[in-house]
Amino acid sequence: AFYYHHMLGMMKREFPNLPSYSRFIELVPRSIMPLCSYLQSIMGDCTGISYIDSTKIAVCHNKRIYRHKVFEGLATRGKSSMGWFYGFKLHAIINHKGELVSVKVTAGNTDDRAPVKDMATSLFGKLFGDRGYISKALNAWLTKHSDTRLIT
Incomplete structure (x- = not known):
């Protein structure tokens, strides 16, 4: 359209x-x-202040999931703060200047915390995220492996 x-x-x-x-x-x-x-x-460089979030990429309306053939086997049902959807999730980390630092696309049912370890290897300083990223284990891993502190 x-x-x-x-x-x-x-x-x-x-x-x-x-x-x-x-x-x-x-x-x-x-x-x-x-x-x-x-x-x-x-892509920009890490500046010590980074922000992480994800958004849904719906490939069709929920009513058409069973007829949808284009991403069959790749797209999945997921839930965001806006409700259920069928598709993918786009995860992004930006620096304080608004430049992309890291991007990853995952299936729609992927937990927001799952791709953080792959995406945050080159980060340092503070990483700010919403409540979907709350995890003591993730915060400890980031502190140990990339000198990054996760603030939710």
């Missing part, structure tokens, strides 16, 4: 050579590697 209405409709003058929606869908897999390379090139 966004591509048809906004891009092909309202933004046609600004982007006169946009491909059709079906061609756009065909081109998306080709763009994954360049987009990942670009994302890696704009």
